[in-house]
Amino acid sequence: MQKHSINNDSSHQLNDIFNACGFGIIIIDESSKILYWNKWVSKNSHVSLDDVKGQRLEEIFPILGKTRLLQAIKDALEHHLPSTLSYKLNRQMLPLSSRNGKNIEHNIKLSPLKKTDLSYHCLVEITDISAAIKRENQLREISDQMRREKEWANVTLMSIADAVITTDQDGSITSVNEKAENLTGFSRSTMIGKFLSDICPISNAAIGGSPHPITNCLENRLALTDTDNYQFLTADGNPYAVNLSIAAIIDLDNTLLGAVMTFRDITQSRHISDQLSWQAKHDHLTGLLNRRELETKIEEHRLDAKHNDNSHNLMYIDLDQFKIVNDTCGHGVGDKLLKRISQVFQDQLRKDDILARIGGDEFCVLLPMCPAKNALSIANTLRQATLEYRFVHDNKPYMLGASIGLTAITGFERNAAEILSAADSACYSAKSLGRNRVQVHNHDTNDEQPQQVMQWFSRLQSALEEDRFILYAQEIASIHEQHTAHYEVLIRMLDQDGNIVPPNSFIPAAERFNLMQSIDRWVLKKVCQYFSGLQKNNKKLPVISINLSGISVGDTHFLEETTSLFEEYNTPTSYICFEITETAAISNLKDALTFMTEMKKRDCKFSLDDFGSGLSSFTYLKTLPVDYLKIDGQFVKNITHDLVDKEFVESIHKIAQVMNIKTIAEFVENDQILNTLKDIGIHYAQGYGISRPVPLDSIELH
Amino acid sequence: MNKANTILDEIHLDALGELLNIGMGAATASLSTMVRQEVLLSVPVIRVLNQQKVPKQLYDNPPTTISGVRQSFSGEFTGSALLLFSDENSISLVRAVLGESLPLAQLSEMEEEAITEIGNIILNACISSLANVFHEHLNSETPEYLHEDLNELFSDDEDDDSFVLLLKMTFQIAKQDITGHVTFVMDIESITKVRDQINTMLGL
Numbered sequence: 001m002q003k004h005s006i007n008n009d010s011s012h013q014l015n016d017i018f019n020a021c022g023f024g025i026i027i028i029d030e031s032s033k034i035l036y037w038n039k040w041v042s043k044n045s046h047v048s049l050d051d052v053k054g055q056r057l058e059e060i061f062p063i064l065g066k067t068r069l070l071q072a073i074k075d076a077l078e079h080h081l082p083s084t085l086s087y088k089l090n091r092q093m094l095p096l097s098s099r100n101g102k103n104i105e106h107n108i109k110l111s112p113l114k115k116t117d118l119s120y121h122c123l124v125e126i127t128d129i130s131a132a133i134k135r136e137n138q139l140r141e142i143s144d145q146m147r148r149e150k151e152w153a154n155v156t157l158m159s160i161a162d163a164v165i166t167t168d169q170d171g172s173i174t175s176v177n178e179k180a181e182n183l184t185g186f187s188r189s190t191m192i193g194k195f196l197s198d199i200c201p202i203s204n205a206a207i208g209g210s211p212h213p214i215t216n217c218l219e220n221r222l223a224l225t226d227t228d229n230y231q232f233l234t235a236d237g238n239p240y241a242v243n244l245s246i247a248a249i250i251d252l253d254n255t256l257l258g259a260v261m262t263f264r265d266i267t268q269s270r271h272i273s274d275q276l277s278w279q280a281k282h283d284h285l286t287g288l289l290n291r292r293e294l295e296t297k298i299e300e301h302r303l304d305a306k307h308n309d310n311s312h313n314l315m316y317i318d319l320d321q322f323k324i325v326n327d328t329c330g331h332g333v334g335d336k337l338l339k340r341i342s343q344v345f346q347d348q349l350r351k352d353d354i355l356a357r358i359g360g361d362e363f364c365v366l367l368p369m370c371p372a373k374n375a376l377s378i379a380n381t382l383r384q385a386t387l388e389y390r391f392v393h394d395n396k397p398y399m400l401g402a403s404i405g406l407t408a409i410t411g412f413e414r415n416a417a418e419i420l421s422a423a424d425s426a427c428y429s430a431k432s433l434g435r436n437r438v439q440v441h442n443h444d445t446n447d448e449q450p451q452q453v454m455q456w457f458s459r460l461q462s463a464l465e466e467d468r469f470i471l472y473a474q475e476i477a478s479i480h481e482q483h484t485a486h487y488e489v490l491i492r493m494l495d496q497d498g499n500i501v502p503p504n505s506f507i508p509a510a511e512r513f514n515l516m517q518s519i520d521r522w523v524l525k526k527v528c529q530y531f532s533g534l535q536k537n538n539k540k541l542p543v544i545s546i547n548l549s550g551i552s553v554g555d556t557h558f559l560e561e562t563t564s565l566f567e568e569y570n571t572p573t574s575y576i577c578f579e580i581t582e583t584a585a586i587s588n589l590k591d592a593l594t595f596m597t598e599m600k601k602r603d604c605k606f607s608l609d610d611f612g613s614g615l616s617s618f619t620y621l622k623t624l625p626v627d628y629l630k631i632d633g634q635f636v637k638n639i640t641h642d643l644v645d646k647e648f649v650e651s652i653h654k655i656a657q658v659m660n661i662k663t664i665a666e667f668v669e670n671d672q673i674l675n676t677l678k679d680i681g682i683h684y685a686q687g688y689g690i691s692r693p694v695p696l697d698s699i700e701l702h
Numbered sequence: 703m704n705k706a707n708t709i710l711d712e713i714h715l716d717a718l719g720e721l722l723n724i725g726m727g728a729a730t731a732s733l734s735t736m737v738r739q740e741v742l743l744s745v746p747v748i749r750v751l752n753q754q755k756v757p758k759q760l761y762d763n764p765p766t767t768i769s770g771v772r773q774s775f776s777g778e779f780t781g782s783a784l785l786l787f788s789d790e791n792s793i794s795l796v797r798a799v800l801g802e803s804l805p806l807a808q809l810s811e812m813e814e815e816a817i818t819e820i821g822n823i824i825l826n827a828c829i830s831s832l833a834n835v836f837h838e839h840l841n842s843e844t845p846e847y848l849h850e851d852l853n854e855l856f857s858d859d860e861d862d863d864s865f866v867l868l869l870k871m872t873f874q875i876a877k878q879d880i881t882g883h884v885t886f887v888m889d890i891e892s893i894t895k896v897r898d899q900i901n902t903m904l905g906l
Binding site: 084086 | 773796799810812815816818819820822830833839840841842843844845
């Protein structure tokens with residue numbers, strides 16, 4: 001019945017429809033025989049329906065014995081169950097190929113077709129899925145390629161030593177590498193989707209108010225390369241300096257896709273460079289500014305003075321007595337002293353004052369916004385603080401002094417060096433004038449001063465060459481009894497016009513330019529010649545005190561020269577008294593002792609000069625074979641009204657007595673002083689009150 | 703739940719479980735051949751319950767979307783049989799069956815077909831075992847692949863009849879740790895018919 005139904009009109013139409021279908025249709029009858037297949041099947045199996053009708057499918061296609069298709073047909077016919085046979089699980093079930101010989105990949109669907117209550121046919125639908133397979137393969141290939149590329153990119157990203165963060169066009173993070181996790185302190189999962197500007201916030205300390213580089217990059221498509229200007233905050237809020245590069249990711253059609261930022265932590269290297277720059281600007285011992293940095297500051301203030309009319313001052317400090325500590329206690333102790341004294345200075349200064357160490361024992365203080373009067377008072381405070389400070393080493397206290405030069409920064413100077421040099425020359429004057437004092441630079445003689453110092457070298461040299469020095473003598477009078485005449489010879493320089501130049505003008509220069517030994521030699525030779533002259537004329541011989549510098553005392557060569565001079569002039573050496581300062585003796589104690597011992601053999605006398613101004617150490621006194629102690633004039637000149645000074649002089653005298661050393665007082669300016677000294681028991685007096693220095697040749701000897 | 707329990711009592715559930723177990727046994731045998739691995743079958747749990755409760759019954763943490771195969775049937779009973787996997791498991795299953803080591807993020811057309819076939823095998827086994835035993839004809843439609851929102855899948859417009867004969871049967875492809883569930887969704891009328899058939903079969 002049903003077979004026949006395909007033959008009627010409507011069946012013809014159905015047949016046409018089936019044949020027009022773009023997929024295969026096979027109808028299997030209840031006895032598993034082929035009832036029908038459409039044109040699509042004939043065309044692609046290359047077998048016509050007429051040749052197969054009534055046969056079993058497996059008879060036409062023996063290959064089917066190995067597939068699930070036959071079972072599926074059975075399920076449909078017997079159990080009325082539909083089946084799907086997929087290409088993936090059942091490759092090439094039917095041997096179908098297109099005209100060009102290409103296999104037709106296919107899926108098969110089977111449905112039971114109810115014929116009667118008890119019998120079912122089976123509808124087999126065959127779908128060409130070649131195109132879908134091709135699509136899938138392409139998709140798979142593309143996806144594999146993307147996966148590989150992503151993997152590649154990931155591995156690259158992970159192995160990059162820099163942190164890498166990518167964002168979308170809004171600045172939200174799309175990917176990060178491990179380094180970025182380490183650096184920011186955020187985990188990948190936390191960062192993804194957050195704004196880069198929130199994950200790497202700019203630390204305010206770095207650049208206040210400047211926009212995040214990502215903002216600039218996305219808004220203006222500006223790339224930054226290798227910039228060190230940013231500092232971010234970690235998850236914990238710690239700042240870290242970064243070197244960063246950032247670039248926009250732009251599509252082929254110029255669409256902004258996002259940005260990529262690479263950065264690395266340069267906190268460490270910045271720290272090192274900060275340190276280097278600190279070191280370049282500071283004195284490593286005291287931590288104060290160094291000379292170069294001070295000059296920079298001075299220049300800044302010079303310009304400020306020039307343009308804004310503000311008043312700034314510069315102080316130049318030279319430590320008196322530092323050399324003694326350094327030479328006797330060692331450099332380590334000297335360094336310690338410098339550190340301590342910088343603190344002493346610092347304690348006296350205002351917050352904005354700039355303290356710098358510009359040389360061995362030379363300091364400078366820049367006093368910004370400070371009128372000259374205040375500057376002078378600050379300078380005096382510093383001087384006083386230095387004087388009061390006791391540096392203790394090995395249980396011995398050391399006293400220090402400060403010679404301070406002060407100059408105003410007017411803005412009219414050419415440069416910082418000129419200001420520094422003005423302060424230096426004022427300091428030099430302070431030293432010349434007896435140390436432990438403040439000397440204000442005189443701007444009226446502005447142009448001369450620095451050159452003046454420099455000119456001293458040539459002036460001294462030519463004076464030595466041209467013998468333009470003369471000796472003066474000042475009497476050292478016995479207070480209690482008549483005695484052998486005793487004079488201290490004092491050197492004076494004659495300038496080219498024959499004017500007398502006092503020693504405090506050129507001795508510091510001679511010290512500075514290492515000419516002291518030449519001067520000492522000149523004086524000694526003159527004295528020897530003087531004695532020689534007296535002896536020829538059978539004159540009575542006075543005792544002559546000669547000042548010797550520390551340099552000379554400590555130099556063995558000078559000892560030889562002295563010896564040969566004595567021999568050459570047949571000098572009555574018992575009339576020679578060498579005056580050396582305590583400082584000079586102690587700075588080079590060993591050589592000084594050698595000199596003294598040698599001279600003592602010739603019956604020379606020794607006088608310790610300026611006693612009381614320096615270390616005033618009686619310990620040293622015991623080791624030095626001195627005959628006279630010359631008490632520093634500073635204590636003598638006020639002795640009539642300053643009880644402390646008087647007490648001091650008394651105690652020196654007492655101890656000297658015990659040690660069998662005679663005492664000499666300087667600066668005896670009047671009779672009152674003389675009387676006081678007399679009461680104390682001081683042996684000798686020297687000063688204007690006794691007699692003024694006169695040319696050596698003019699002293700009258702009886 | 704009470705209503706459901708009045709339809710099927712313990713004895714019906716046991717019988718049904720036994721029947722389906724036989725069908726699933728055959729199905730897992732085919733599946734085992736396909737994946738060339740042992741497939742473990744859990745003891746079936748049969749419940750009749752409100753549709754909406756199915757997701758919670760199937761998963762401790764129900765996934766949002768679910769993959770699977772649906773095969774509807776009609777005849778003496780009307781309903782549909784479902785084989786369900788989590789999305790991840792559907793991919794793993796394809797991987798296991800096809801031996802593909804690098805699956806795509808989502809199933810391709812071909813892979814959906816393959817899953818459909820697997821579902822077809824399993825669901826046919828279950829449906830035919832029901833039909834066989836009850837000597838009833840069930841007209842089964844061709845299987846369809848589904849990838850849907852889990853909650854939508856089990857939400858019913860007709861609220862009072864929305865009961866499900868849940869056959870929770872878990873099969874595991876041991877090495878892959880793939881779990882699938884089979885459920886039957888039938889209306890009250892069909893479930894009642896199932897009960898009557900069981901009664902007949904057991905001579906109750």
